[in-house]
Amino acid sequence: MKNTINQAFHSPKFVFGFVIFAIMLCLAILVPAFSKADPLAMQAAACYRPGTYFSIADAIEAKKYNLKMDIKSHRFDKTLTQEDKDSMVEWLVKFGNVEESEIPADAEEFVVFWINNYKDIKIKGLTNAKKQYYRKLTAKLSAMLKTSDIVIAGEDPDTGELIEENKIEFNSFTNVNDVTVRKTFLLGTDNFGRDEFIELCHAVGTSLKMGLLAGTIATIIGLILGLLSGYLGGIVDDIIVFITNLFTVIPSFVLIILISFSVDQSARGVLLVGIIIGATSWTWTTRSVRSQVISLRNRDHVNMSKLSGHSLIRIVFEDILPYIASYVVMAFILQISSAILAEAQLSMLGLGPATTKVATLGLMMNWAMSAQTPLAGQWWAFLPVIVSIALVAFSLNLMNTGLDQVFNPQLRD
Amino acid sequence: MVVTNTTERKPCLSGRGVTKVFGFGNQKTVAVDHVDFDFREGDIISIVGESGSGKTTISKMILGLIGVTEGEIFFQGQPRDIKTHRKKQEYWKGIQAIFQDPFATYNMFKKIDEVLLDCINMRGGKNLPKEEKERLMTEACSFVNLKYAELTNKYPFELSGGQMQRLMIARIFLLKPKILLADEPTSMIDACSRATILDMLLKLRDEINMTIVFITHDIGLAYYVSDTIYIMEHGKFVEVGKADDVILNPQAPYTKRLISDVPKIHEEWDLSTV
Numbered sequence: 001m002k003n004t005i006n007q008a009f010h011s012p013k014f015v016f017g018f019v020i021f022a023i024m025l026c027l028a029i030l031v032p033a034f035s036k037a038d039p040l041a042m043q044a045a046a047c048y049r050p051g052t053y054f055s056i057a058d059a060i061e062a063k064k065y066n067l068k069m070d071i072k073s074h075r076f077d078k079t080l081t082q083e084d085k086d087s088m089v090e091w092l093v094k095f096g097n098v099e100e101s102e103i104p105a106d107a108e109e110f111v112v113f114w115i116n117n118y119k120d121i122k123i124k125g126l127t128n129a130k131k132q133y134y135r136k137l138t139a140k141l142s143a144m145l146k147t148s149d150i151v152i153a154g155e156d157p158d159t160g161e162l163i164e165e166n167k168i169e170f171n172s173f174t175n176v177n178d179v180t181v182r183k184t185f186l187l188g189t190d191n192f193g194r195d196e197f198i199e200l201c202h203a204v205g206t207s208l209k210m211g212l213l214a215g216t217i218a219t220i221i222g223l224i225l226g227l228l229s230g231y232l233g234g235i236v237d238d239i240i241v242f243i244t245n246l247f248t249v250i251p252s253f254v255l256i257i258l259i260s261f262s263v264d265q266s267a268r269g270v271l272l273v274g275i276i277i278g279a280t281s282w283t284w285t286t287r288s289v290r291s292q293v294i295s296l297r298n299r300d301h302v303n304m305s306k307l308s309g310h311s312l313i314r315i316v317f318e319d320i321l322p323y324i325a326s327y328v329v330m331a332f333i334l335q336i337s338s339a340i341l342a343e344a345q346l347s348m349l350g351l352g353p354a355t356t357k358v359a360t361l362g363l364m365m366n367w368a369m370s371a372q373t374p375l376a377g378q379w380w381a382f383l384p385v386i387v388s389i390a391l392v393a394f395s396l397n398l399m400n401t402g403l404d405q406v407f408n409p410q411l412r413d
Numbered sequence: 414m415v416v417t418n419t420t421e422r423k424p425c426l427s428g429r430g431v432t433k434v435f436g437f438g439n440q441k442t443v444a445v446d447h448v449d450f451d452f453r454e455g456d457i458i459s460i461v462g463e464s465g466s467g468k469t470t471i472s473k474m475i476l477g478l479i480g481v482t483e484g485e486i487f488f489q490g491q492p493r494d495i496k497t498h499r500k501k502q503e504y505w506k507g508i509q510a511i512f513q514d515p516f517a518t519y520n521m522f523k524k525i526d527e528v529l530l531d532c533i534n535m536r537g538g539k540n541l542p543k544e545e546k547e548r549l550m551t552e553a554c555s556f557v558n559l560k561y562a563e564l565t566n567k568y569p570f571e572l573s574g575g576q577m578q579r580l581m582i583a584r585i586f587l588l589k590p591k592i593l594l595a596d597e598p599t600s601m602i603d604a605c606s607r608a609t610i611l612d613m614l615l616k617l618r619d620e621i622n623m624t625i626v627f628i629t630h631d632i633g634l635a636y637y638v639s640d641t642i643y644i645m646e647h648g649k650f651v652e653v654g655k656a657d658d659v660i661l662n663p664q665a666p667y668t669k670r671l672i673s674d675v676p677k678i679h680e681e682w683d684l685s686t687v
Contacts, residue, residue, distance in 0.1 A: 300512040301520045303478050307509060308531045309502040322522040 004326070007406045014402025020395035024388070028205035031198060039202040039359060043183070044193040046371065047378045054182030060152060060166055062178040071171055075144050076107040084137060088114055091134060095123050111141050188380035190364070191371030196380055203359040204388055207340050210274040210360065214339035217278025219332045222285025227316055229286070230293025240286070247283045255280045256342060260351040270353045270360065273346065277339045285331045292324045326407040330400050337396035344389055361389050423490065424451040425624055426475065426508075426592055430484035433470050433648075444470040446648040447484065452592070452624055452641075457615075459627040459635035459656075461671065462645035468628045471645075472594050475626070476510055477501060489591070506535065509590040513597040515577035519569035525580065526565055529553065532587035553583040556620075557613055575606035582613050589621045596628040611638060632671050636660045644668045 008014045032039070044053075088110075092098045096117045104110050118138055123131075152166040176182075187196035229240035247255075259276050260268065296302065297320070305319045340361065346352045347362025348369065364385045368374070373381035433445040445467045452458050462468050473479045475486065477495045486493045488504065495501045512518045519528065529550045533539075538546065547561070554561040557579040569577060578598060585593055595614065599607040615638065618625055629635055635642050635656070642659040644652040644667060652665040663669045 300514060300517045303473075303476075303510075304512065304518050305520065306478060306501075307476065307505050309505055309535050310531075311498065318523065319520050322520075 004406065008403055011402040011405050013405065014399050017395040017398025017400075017402060020391055021399065024204055024392055024395065025208070027201050028208060031201035032205060035198055037198070039199045040192075040194055040356075042193040043195055044185070044189045046189070046191045046193055047373060047376070047381055048185060048189045048193070050185055050188040050196075050380050052176070052182055052184040054176065054179040058179045058181050059174055060168065062174045064169075064172040064174060066169075066171060067173050069171070072144070072147065073106075073108050076111055076141075079140070079144070080107060080111070085110070087133075088137070092117060095126075111145065114138070115142055115145070187384050188378075190381050191367055191373065196384065199359045199364065200384055200388060203361050203364050203385070204392065206270055206358050207343060207361040207389075208336075208392070210270050210277075210343055211336040211340040213271070213274035214278035214281070214342075215332055215336035217275060218282040218335045218339070219285055219328060221279070222282035222331070223289055223328055225282070226286040226289025227293055227320065230290040231297050231312075231316060231320065233294075233297075237290075241290070244283050244286050244290075247280070248287070252280045252283070253342065253345065256346060257349065257351060260346060265354060268352075268354050270358055273343060273353050274339070277342045277346075278335075281335060281338065281342070285328075285335065288327065288331060289324060292327055293320055296320050296323055326403070330403050330407070333396050333400045333403070337393045337400075340389065341393055361385055361392075365389075422453045422455060424487075425454040425489050426450075426452040426626075427487040428475075428484060429487070431471070431474060431481055431486060432483035433467075433474055433479070434482045444648055445474065448645075448648070448650050450643060450650070450653075452626060454591075454624055455622060456641055457618065457625045457627065457639045458641045458643065459629060459639035460643045460645055461629055461632050461635045463630055463671075466645045467648040468630075468645055469596060470648075472510070472596050472626070472628050476508060476594060477504060502535075505590075506588070507591040508594065509585055509588050509592075510594040510596060511578070511581045511585065511598045514601050515574045515581065516570075516601075518581065519577065521568065521570055523569075524565075525567050525569060525572075526550070528569075528580070528584060529587060532584050536588060549587060553586045554580075556586050556617070557583045558609075559583065575602050575610070578602055578606070578610055579613065582610070582617060586617055586621070590623060592624045592626065593618075594626045594628065597630070598627075599634070600629075600631075632660070633675050644671065 009018075089100070089103060092103060092114070093100055096119075098117060104113055115138065118134070120131075120135060120138075147170045149170055150168045151164055152168065153162040154165045155161070156163055185195055185197070187200065190196050190199065225240050225244070229237045229244075256276055259280070260273065263272060263276075302315060302319050305315050310318070343352060343360060344362035344365060347360060347366045350366060352362045352366065353360060365382060368378075368382035368385065371381070373379075428448060428450045430447045430449065431445060432443070432447050435442045435444055448471065460468050460471065470479070474481050477493070488507065493504065495504050530546065533541065533546055533549055538549070541549075551561040554564060559576065559579055564572075564580070569580075572580065578601075581598075593614075598614070599610050602610060611634075614625060617623075625638075627635060627639060632642075639656050642652075642654065642656050643650050644659065644665060646665075646667045652659055652663065652668045659668060660672065663672055
């Protein structure tokens with residue numbers, strides 16, 4: 001046993017899979033441990049970009065610094081993309097009667113030049129959308145040219161007169177750390193305004209727990225039925241093989257959908273979905289365990305154990321189970337990964353766990369899809385979830401392949 | 414080897430019309446076809462036949478590891494009753510086996526001590542003090558020229574094939590059964606260890622006075638060790654008799670062929686008959 005574990009950690013595939021899995025597991029354990037807040041608490045409006053948000057009112061009151069910096073050209077450098085520049089040059093050359101050599105290279109001069117030359121007129125050969133684009137761009141650029149100070153005014157409740165309260169100079173700065181009220185959303189917020197990162201970590205944990213439950217149920221049922229049918233043979237074998245074939249012929253996913261559908265939405269928790277998935281996916285474990293046991297039961301060491309007067313249970317546990325243990329472990333790992341995927345599929349169809357209690361990977365996908373985030377380009381709502389599902393399944397499969405190489409030396413390269 | 418008064422001793426294991434059929438319908442295979450046998454107490458009996466003649470099937474039926482399709486086996490004059498697990502356990506106290514492949518005979522996950530302890534427990538020595546158990550195991554190991562101190566806490570795969578087969582004999586030494594079924598015990602062992610193992614078996618037989626049934630394809634070996642030889646072809650005994658009669662004066666053509674197939678060291682082989 002010790003030797004096997006040692007060998008497994010010398011298989012690069014297993015180690016790679018294990019590292020990925022350990023990272024996912026750490027995220028799923030540590031993040032919920034350090035942030036006690038409810039992962040499903042709504043903290044913002046729908047689908048905010050990832051980043052740090054801080055209170056503007058606080059920023060106004062915060063300590064001011066003066067930096068020697070050319071703010072205007074910095075603005076242009078940051079916001080004016082090469083694409084914008086190219087289309088502006090194109091307009092100027094085509095419709096503005098300007099030679100390309102006349103256009104200044106410096107960003108600020110270029111913007112001034114553009115505002116002087118651009119005319120919002122009807123031009124043949126320019127689509128409405130394109131015209132809209134130029135209009136918006138011009139408005140944005142002319143706002144950026146402003147260098148006047150900003151005055152913050154309060155309203156006098158009696159006279160309705162505006163009184164200057166604070167003045168922010170054109171070139172005043174503040175340190176982000178001086179703004180006390182702020183909030184970082186590492187992966188933005190989802191369509192309900194929940195912190196996507198915290199929610200994702202909880203969801204990975206929940207999905208793994210669910211997968212573990214489903215995998216354990218499937219492996220236990222499969223193992224018991226496989227051992228019984230393989231070792232006893234005869235009529236017991238016939239009955240178990242019949243039931244197994246029945247479950248194999250009906251696609252298990254259809255079965256899961258039907259069972260989930262027949263269970264009341266409010267009663268459908270993670271636990272129940274795990275049990276449903278586990279109770280429908282044991283067939284492959286049964287089949288493979290059965291065939292392994294059949295080949296084992298006529299081996300001489302089993303005969304020798306019988307001749308030593310051992311009971312059936314003792315023979316199964318001592319002479320058969322250790323020989324198929326490696327196989328069962330591998331089947332167990334695969335069952336976990338396929339249960340996680342099955343839950344994701346089920347939740348995508350809206351038949352997963354009840355939507356208000358916990359987050360699972362599948363539910364997060366479902367929410368992201370129903371809020372049409374892919375169409376809105378809000379990648380943070382679905383991409384991290386997809387990557388998480390893929391990483392968990394990939395790492396489990398990789399560990400499985402690694403173990404396969406350890407247990408079947410013929411596969412080693 | 415000449416043993417006198419074999420006919421006067423009563424049979425300890427007999428079979429009447431013992432048959433084993435595998436499969437059913439079109440795929441029916443008759444592995445053992447209505448055979449009768451009487452194994453006399455204290456004899457060494459050889460069942461000789463080529464691969465597929467049903468030797469191993471009949472040995473497994475005798476051991477009670479597979480069921481008998483038809484016919485009956487008598488153990489010490491009584492019809493054998495192994496319907497319940499308890500009765501089977503009782504039966505196996507009287508009849509034991511050594512298998513062909515020593516590497517497949519051991520459970521690779523169990524230590525050697527456990528194998529020997531099982532035997533002591535089976536003989537009712539479960540409550541013996543630890544020192545007594547160890548003494549018994551040491552005695553059994555030294556009988557087969559193994560050192561118990563070197564074997565303890567080892568796994569079977571750490572031994573050589575010859576050592577494993579000798580340990581099997583140590584197991585029989587502890588169990589002291591009435592009958593030992595040796596299913597080609599030397600076929601996986603190199604020639605030098607083979608003689609040692611055979612000698613040990615014969616020594617053991619003298620020591621605890623048991624009947625040995627050799628299952629083998631090697632007619633030379635059968636002649637060397639046995640009192641009675643059963644020649645088996647296609648699930649039937651074609652010739653039965655004392656070793657000298659069968660080998661020196663064979664009647665059945667199959668026996669003649671088996672004898673002529675034995676390679677002789679000083680002659681050129683005649684492969685035309687094969």
